[in-house]
Each structure stands twice: as C-alpha cells, then as structure tokens.
Amino acid sequence: IDVAKIRNFSIVAHVDHGKSTLADRLLELTGVIKPGHENRQVLDQLQVERERGITVKAVTASLNYTFNNEQYLLNLIDTPGHVDFSNEVVRSVKACQGVILLVDANEGVQAQTVAVHSLAKRNNLIIIPTLNKVDLPRADPENVKAQLKSLFNINPDDVMSISAKKGWGVQELLQAVITKIPPPPADFKKHFKANIIDTWHDKYRGIMCLAYIESGTIQVGQTVKWRSDLKQHTLKYLALLRPGEEPIDKAVAGQVVMVGCGPKGGGCVGDQLLSLESAENIKVATAPTVKHMVYAGIYPADQSQHTQLSDAIKKLALNDSAVSVNIDSSPALGQGWRIGFLGLLHLDVFTQRLLQEHKAEAILTAPSVPYKIKVKGSKLIKQYKGDEVLITNPLQLPEASNILEYYEPLVIGTIITPVEYIGAVTTLCVDRRGTPLPSSAVDDKMTMMQFVLPLSEVVIDFHDTLKSLTSGFASFDYQDHGFHPSALVRMDIVLNGVLVDELCTIVHTSRLEYTAKKLTAKLKEMIPRQMVQIAIQAIVSGKVYSRETIKAYRKDVTAKLYGGDITRRKKLLKQQSEGKKKMRSVANIKIPRNTFIDVLKR
Ligand code: GTP
Numbered sequence: 237i238d239v240a241k242i243r244n245f246s247i248v249a250h251v252d253h254g255k256s257t258l259a260d261r262l263l264e265l266t267g268v269i270k271p272g273h274e275n276r277q278v279l280d281q282l283q284v285e286r287e288r289g290i291t292v293k294a295v296t297a298s299l300n301y302t303f304n305n306e307q308y309l310l311n312l313i314d315t316p317g318h319v320d321f322s323n324e325v326v327r328s329v330k331a332c333q334g335v336i337l338l339v340d341a342n343e344g345v346q347a348q349t350v351a352v353h354s355l356a357k358r359n360n361l362i363i364i365p366t367l368n369k370v371d372l373p374r375a376d377p378e379n380v381k382a383q384l385k386s387l388f389n390i391n392p393d394d395v396m397s398i399s400a401k402k403g404w405g406v407q408e409l410l411q412a413v414i415t416k417i418p419p420p421p422a423d424f425k426k427h428f429k430a431n432i433i434d435t436w437h438d439k440y441r442g443i444m445c446l447a448y449i450e451s452g453t454i455q456v457g458q459t460v461k462w463r464s465d466l467k468q469h470t471l472k473y474l475a476l477l478r479p480g481e482e483p484i485d486k487a488v489a490g491q492v493v494m495v496g497c498g499p500k501g502g503g504c505v506g507d508q509l510l511s512l513e514s515a516e517n518i519k520v521a522t523a524p525t526v527k528h529m530v531y532a533g534i535y536p537a538d539q540s541q542h543t544q545l546s547d548a549i550k551k552l553a554l555n556d557s558a559v560s561v562n563i564d565s566s567p568a569l570g571q572g573w574r575i576g577f578l579g580l581l582h583l584d585v586f587t588q589r590l591l592q593e594h595k596a597e598a599i600l601t602a603p604s605v606p607y608k609i610k611v612k613g614s615k616l617i618k619q620y621k622g623d624e625v626l627i628t629n630p631l632q633l634p635e636a637s638n639i640l641e642y643y644e645p646l647v648i649g650t651i652i653t654p655v656e657y658i659g660a661v662t663t664l665c666v667d668r669r670g671t672p673l674p675s676s677a678v679d680d681k682m683t684m685m686q687f688v689l690p691l692s693e694v695v696i697d698f699h700d701t702l703k704s705l706t707s708g709f710a711s712f713d714y715q716d717h718g719f720h721p722s723a724l725v726r727m728d729i730v731l732n733g734v735l736v737d738e739l740c741t742i743v744h745t746s747r748l749e750y751t752a753k754k755l756t757a758k759l760k761e762m763i764p765r766q767m768v769q770i771a772i773q774a775i776v777s778g779k780v781y782s783r784e785t786i787k788a789y790r791k792d793v794t795a796k797l798y799g800g801d802i803t804r805r806k807k808l809l810k811q812q813s814e815g816k817k818k819m820r821s822v823a824n825i826k827i828p829r830n831t832f833i834d835v836l837k838r
Pocket of ligand 1 (some may be wrong): 253255256370399
C-alpha cells in the first residue's frame with residue numbers, strides 16, 4: 237500500500253445532523269454494503285445505539301475507492317456526537333488528518349457544531365464544511381453558509397452541499413476527501429509504533445484493539461511490546477475493519493487496523509504497541525486523562541448477583557475506557573461500586589449496556605458531581621496524602637471545621653437560541669447560578685450565548701428545561717472550565733435525632749432553604765408511616781433548615797380480613813415480613829431501599 241493513497245478522516249456534527257446516514261452512504265458508494273433499508277446505520281453496532289438512535293462508540297471502516305484510475309484506502313472513523321462522549325471524539329480525531337463538518341441545512345449551526353469545529357481547529361485538521369439535508373423543503377443553504385462565515389470565517393465557496401438521505405453530492409464529497417485532506421504523515425523507515433484508539437473484549441480472542449499505525453510496518457506473528465509495561469507478545473490478529481473484519485498479514489504506517497495479541501495479550505486505550513527493536517525502553521503510564529463529571533453508586537439488585545455484576549462491569553469498563561471504577565459499600569445497599577462518568581447520558585448508556593450486553597441488573601444511586609476541598613491539620617493531610625482532596629461522594633467529607641476551602645467544577649455552556657428566547661434562557665442560567673459571557677449573533681434570528689455555570693446545576697435537568705423553555709429550538713453544549721472556590725456546605729438528614737449518612741448532600745449556601753424543603757418533603761412522601769412518629773430534619777452545621785413529621789400509625793394489614801381464613805391471614809403476614817427485608821433500619825425507622833436511590837434525584 238502506498239501511503240499517498242491513504243486518507244484518514246472523520247465526520248463531526250451536532251446530534252442528528254446526519255453522521256450515521258452519511259456513513260451508510262459512504263459504505264454503499266464504496267461497495268461495502270448493498271443499498272437498502274436493512275443496512276441502515278451499520279456503524280451503530282451496539283444494541284443501545286440502535287435503540288436510542290445515537291452513536292456511542294467510535295467505530296471505523298476502511299473503504300476502497302477508485303478516483304482518477306487510482307485506488308485509495310479511505311479510513312472513515314465514525315465519532316459519537318454527544319457532549320458526554322467528547323473524549324471518544326478527541327481520540328478518533330487524533331488518528332485523522334481531516335474532518336467532514338456536517339451541518340443540517342435546515343437547523344443551521346448548533347451548539348455542538350461550535351464545539352466540534354473548535355476541536356478540529358485545535359488539532360490542526362483540514363475541515364470540509366458540508367451542508368446536509370438540502371433535500372428538505374425548509375433547507376436554507378445560503379443562510380447557513382452565512383452563519384459559517386460569520387462564526388468560523390468559512391468561505392461560502394468552500395462549503396459542499398449534500399443530502400445524505402438521497403445520496404446527492406456524496407460522490408463529490410468523497411472526492412473532496414481525497415483532494416483536500418492530506419495523506420497521513422507516515423514514516424516507514426522508523427520502527428513499528430501504533431497508538432491504540434479503542435479496545436473491546438472478544439469472548440474467545442481476548443482484548444481486541446483499534447490501532448493507528450504511526451510508523452513502520454507490522455506482520456502477523458511478529459513480536460511486539462506494550463509501551464506501558466514493556467511486556468512482549470506475539471501479534472496474533474491483524475485485520476482491516478470494513479467494518480466487518482478482513483484479516484490481513486501485513487499493515488503499514490498510516491493505516492488504521494484491528495490488532496490483538498490473544499487472551500493474555502493486553503492492550504488499553506492510550507497505550508502504544510511497539511516493535512521489539514524500538515528504543516523506547518522505559519515503562520510509560522499511558523492511562524488516558526479523562527475528567528469524570530458525574531459519579532454514581534452502582535449496586536447489584538440482589539447481593540447474590542454481586543459476582544455477575546462485577547464481571548460485567550470489568551468487561552464493559554474495558555470497552556468504555558472513559559469510566560472510572562472504585563469499590564464502594566453502603567449499609568442500605570450492600571457491596572457495590574462508585575463509578576465516574578463523563579455525563580448523564582454516558583451514565584445511562586453504561587447501565588443500559590450492562591443490562592443488554594452483559595445481562596446484569598443494577599441499582600443506581602442519584603448522580604453527583606465531584607468537588608474539591610482544601611483541608612487543614614497534619615492528620616487529615618496525611619490521611620488524604622495532601623491538602624487538596626477530590627470528593628466524589630459527600631460521605632467522604634471531613635468535619636466542616638477542618639475544611640479551609642471548597643471548590644466546585646464549572647463549565648462554559650454554549651447555547652444557540654432563537655432571539656425571542658434570550659430572556660428566558662438568561663433567567664434559567666442566572667437561576668442556575670450562571671455568569672453571562674459576551675454573546676454573538678449567528679444570524680438575524682439566532683444568537684449564540686455563553687455562560688459560566690456550575691456543573692452540578694447542569695448535569696441534572698438543565699438540557700430538558702432549556703428545551704422546554706425554548707420549544708425545542710435551543711441547543712446546548714458545555715466544556716470543562718476547571719474547579720473554582722465556592723460557598724458549599726454539607727447538608728445532613730436526621731431522622732428522630734439520628735444522622736443518616738447516605739442521605740447527606742453538598743449544597744451551595746444560596747440554595748439551603750430550597751434544597752432542605754425539597755429533601756424533607758420528598759422523604760415524607762417516600763418513608764411509610766410506622767409505629768412511631770418520625771421527625772425528618774435537614775440540618776447544616778447544627779441549624780435546622782426544614783422539618784417534616786410523619787405521624788405514627790399502626791398498620792394492621794389483617795384487620796380488613798374479619799377473622800376469615802387463617803391461611804390467608806398467614807400469607808399476608810409473610811408477604812409483609814418479606815417486604816420488610818428490603819428496608820434499611822435507622823433508629824428503629826424502616827426506610828425502603830429505593831429512598832436512598834431516588835431521594836436525591838430531581
Ligand atoms: P447521532 O449519531 O445521534 O449524533 O446522529 P447522526 O448525526 O448520526 O444522525 P443520523 O444519521 O442518525 O440522522 C438523523 C436523522 O436525520 C435521521 O432521521 C435521518 O434519516 C435524517 N437525515 C439524515 N440525513 C438526511 C438528509 O440528507 N435528508 C433528510 N431529509 N433527512 C436526513
């Protein structure tokens with residue numbers, strides 16, 4: 237293979253602007269799949285992707301294409317669209333020299349278009365701006381070209397127009413990929429070196445990796461070593477993904493291929509596979525730096541399923557390198573894990589995949605964002621190995637008197653909205669403790685607004701609220717803005733004078749009364765009446781911010797049965813006692829297990 241005939245590219249766009257549809261057309265044009273309905277969105281392989289209609293994992297496809305009598309190898313790297321998966325986007329982008337920036341000619345530039353455009357710019361990639369869905373009667377290509385000009389300074393003459401659905405202009409787009417995007421900067425003379433951009437688990441063959449070969453050549457049977465531990469392995473599997481596997485014997489620099497070294501062969505995202513002769517002889521930690529934005533506890537529905545769930549989490553974490561997994565336990569829920577995610581959609585998809593791909597049923601606690609604190613006292617500093625501590629669970633907080641400063645994660649939120657909703661959007665963002673940044677006009681109907689927002693105010697239901705406020709017309713994306721000092725405190729929940737650890741939360745001081753009222757009201761709803769009166773209090777540093785009372789009540793379930801049949805009475809009592817097993821008891825108060833899971837959800 238001649239490197240000059242290789243192109244590595246990706247399609248980036250706002251959600252639903254047509255990436256998967258375009259990928260399908262490209263696969264058809266290059267003869268990978270036959271035109272027809274049954275092939276729709278072949279790249280969205282996972283069941284969860286099919287159900288949700290979104291792309292979760294980046295998948296690649298190597299396509300053969302003849303242009304001007306020359307045969308080209310085009311490596312299309314499909315990327316997920318949602319903000320939560322932006323680290324997958326970043327990884328795949330690193331193996332590319334260019335991107336097709338797809339914009340719906342009907343909707344125009346959206347918040348995520350801005351995000352992916354700046355990502356491509358930051359990585360010095362060639363951008364092929366492309367309008368999609370030009371077949372729609374409401375499409376307004378001229379206006380969207382003007383938006384691209386005003387926001388990104390893109391020359392309207394450079395913008396391509398296609399309909400991925402009808403196949404219009406796709407041939408020309410593929411030719412533009414060849415003529416505008418350069419071949420990969422591959423060096424054959426150097427030793428073999430490949431970057432792992434994705435991994436997944438194969439039942440029989442072990443860990444399979446998607447690799448971008450940076451330099452040298454590789455053959456099946458060759459001895460290789462990992463950059464992370466320098467352990468030697470024999471390369472057992474080598475294939476092109478079209479996107480089905482096509483085994484090959486040899487691959488060269490510039491190519492994107494599947495590699496595998498067998499069940500004990502290892503491999504993880506961010507690691508490098510090297511030739512044995514390569515001079516790199518120092519172990520280098522290669523763990524990708526992923527910022528976890530949302531944490532949640534995951535527990536087996538029943539402790540007897542602990543091993544099964546543990547297995548499933550391990551396998552899934554291998555395929556989804558963006559999660560962090562730590563063992564956790566809770567008096568109410570038993571042994572489990574605290575898992576870090578990139579965002580709420582990521583969390584949702586992870587649990588859905590656990591169920592669908594690994595048949596593991598899990599209970600999920602309310603999600604929370606990580607905080608940082610600065611502690612004082614040599615004992616604490618020693619315990620936490622430093623004075624700055626990342627808190628992923630409010631339970632880990634030390635006594636308030638030992639905390640010098642709290643920090644919370646902020647994001648820069650980008651919102652593109654029709655101008656008539658500017659007031660409503662501003663109110664929402666200010667209500668969520670946001671600080672406005674300068675805004676800019678997209679065109680005469682749309683505007684781009686930016687706010688610095690606390691992540692905790694964004695992760696729960698910001699997107700849904702924004703959508704309903706703007707009749708679905710505003711789009712939203714966010715990027716990390718780091719940790720900043722904040723007036724935070726720990727709010728405790730006390731039942732009849734006894735603290736319930738698992739219900740404590742971290743709250744901003746401007747939200748104390750609001751949160752306290754909400755929590756106590758919800759608990760009153762969720763805890764059933766019992767033999768004793770129950771006082772529910774939300775307390776911060778000794779001060780009670782809200783109190784609710786559940787009156788005592790003798791629940792005689794058999795009273796209604798008028799003596800009647802004794803077996804029926806026994807059956808009822810048995811059912812009742814089984815129900816009690818699912819309760820956690822605090823200060824003689826029985827709290828249903830789901831209280832711990834649901835009370836902190838908004
Ligand atoms: P995510 O993977 O969720 O980011 O979505 P996507 O960008 O891959 O979008 P997808 O290809 O799933 O397309 C979204 C919707 O737009 C689907 O209903 C497509 O049928 C439709 N669509 C895509 N391209 C066109 C087009 O050229 N014309 C029309 N009319 N509809 C299109």
